[in-house]
Amino acid sequence: MPGPDDHTGARIKEQRKLARLTQRQLAERLPYSYSLLNQVECGAKPANLDFVAAVAQALRIDVTALTGQPYVTELQQDRLTELVRPIREALDLYDLGPDDTIPGRPAKQLIAAAEDLCAQVRATRLRSAARLLPAVIAELTTAAWRTRSTELWQALASTYRTAHDIAVKLGYYDLGSVALDRMCWAAHRASDPCLAAIRQYMRALAYFREGEYAIGQRLVAAGHGIVGAAEQTREAVAVTGQLHLGASVIAARADQQNVVDTHIAEAKRCASRTGDASEIHWLSFGPTNVALHRMSAAVEMRQYDEALAQARNIALPPTLATSRRAHFLIDRARSEMETGRTEAALGSIVDARHTAPEQTRYHPGARETIKGLVHASRRTPDTLGHMAAWIGL
Known part of the structure; x- marks a missing residue:
């Protein structure tokens, strides 16, 4: 079990001292007060995610060095750590071609398995999804190499995205980055602009967590460039809308109210065209998700009364x-x-x-x-x- 000094504030203090900075010197580099830094370091106040990101950026270290992620003790208690290594190995064997020891399953079954993994992650059944994931990646990789089928490359890219989601939810951000690289590799072979744009969206969120908002905004813009050049199907409009939602939260963390409002308005326009498009790439895009991101943006800008007012007006559908x-x-x-x-x-x-x-x-x-x-x-x-x-x- 963690000791009394095992909290984010204590880690901030440790990293600050390693950087040879006083509290006042670090506070001068932050958009927060010296008083708040002092209270966080001594454990009197919690370290919100935006505060942690600002400290990590000021100290030029990873956010996980301050949050203590992954939370290994709890992961071991839940027997989740033993599921991470097989995922890491499955991601590493992408370029070896087909594995002759893997029997071939029909493509429809493999695509359905990939879809089921996405559904399990959205249902937050992380343990079940993590246990099944390596075998599905191996089967899809072999099948895609054997047939060079667009549908199988798409399913493989989707499964790499699932690996990213599981890794990030468990705090293994380095593994999440590897999974996104594999997603790009498979999406390129599938010639699928929507999957490629989603990968840029997810890269942007990784930089958002690290407090690198300008890079996150550039990645969102790159995603818009990819999907904007594609045929404007309902799928493409939903992906475009989700890119705007990601950009809204990044802009909120950067305290850019006008930019937030612009992206939320664009996302709302996309949602009016698609309706509930939660089935598209498991993005949960639609009018409800626009409202949820608007609330999240208020939270990120520390407009807590406004966020609660919005929360009271959000009716969550049973299908969310x-x-x-x-x-x-x-x-x-x-x-x-x-x-x-x-x-x-x-x-x-x-x-x-x-x-x-x-x-x-x-x-x-x-x-x-x-x-x-x-x-x-x-x-x-x-x-x-x-x-x-x-x-x-």
């Missing part, structure tokens, strides 16, 4: 992906905590755990919110105590 539902609850919990609604925040985090336990346990925003609630409570309620123990606090 479990992963998106949990993300909404985590955003709402953060906003409730930041506005002093601690009981409501605890309720939202408990709801997120019930909705998607694996995703919530390894989500850095959820973990920091739980830590913040512990610090804010004069007397820790039993429910909060259980939640704190659950994340290893």
Whole structure:
């Protein structure tokens, strides 16, 4: 179990000292006050993700060095670490051609298996998806090399995207980057501009996590260039809309309100053309996802009252992906905590755990919110105590 000094603030302090900076010197490099840095380092306040990204950028280190990801102790307890190495190996064998030891399954079955893995990740069944993933990658790789089928290359690219999603949700960001490189490789062989644009969108989110907002915006623009040159089908419009949503959150973290408004308006226009397009590449794109990203942008800009006002007006449809539902609850919990609604925040985090336990346990925003609630409570309620123990606090 982590010790009392094993928290994000303590890691910030350690990395600051390694950089030979005083608190005031580091604070001068941040868009945050010296007082907040002091409180975060001593554990009196949680380190929100935007704060952590700003510190990582100032110190020129990876965000994971400050968050402690992947959360190895919890992953070992959940027996998830043993599932990571086979995924890493499957991603490494992409260029060896067909494996003659793998029997051929019909293409329709392999494509259906790839789709099922995407569905499992959206349903936050990470353990099940991670266990099945390496074999599906191996089968699809061999089948694609044997037949050079466009549909199989597309399915393989989609499965690499699933590998990225699993790796990132478990905190293995380096593995996620490898998976995106493989996705690009397969999408190129499939000659699929939409998959190539989605890969740029996901690369942009990786730089968003690291606080490199200008690079993230360039990658989104590259994605628009790719999909904009393709035939403007419903699929292409949905991908275009999702690129705008990604750009809106990046701009929010960069505190660019006008840019946020422009991207949200463009995404809303795309959604009016596609309607609910959640089935397209498992992006969950549609009017509801536009509303959810608008709320997320308010959270990123620390407009917590506005975020809660928006949350009250969002009706989540029963068909919304479990992963998106949990993300909404985590955003709402953060906003409730930041506005002093601690009981409501605890309720939202408990709801997120019930909705998607694996995703919530390894989500850095959820973990920091739980830590913040512990610090804010004069007397820790039993429910909060259980939640704190659950994340290893």
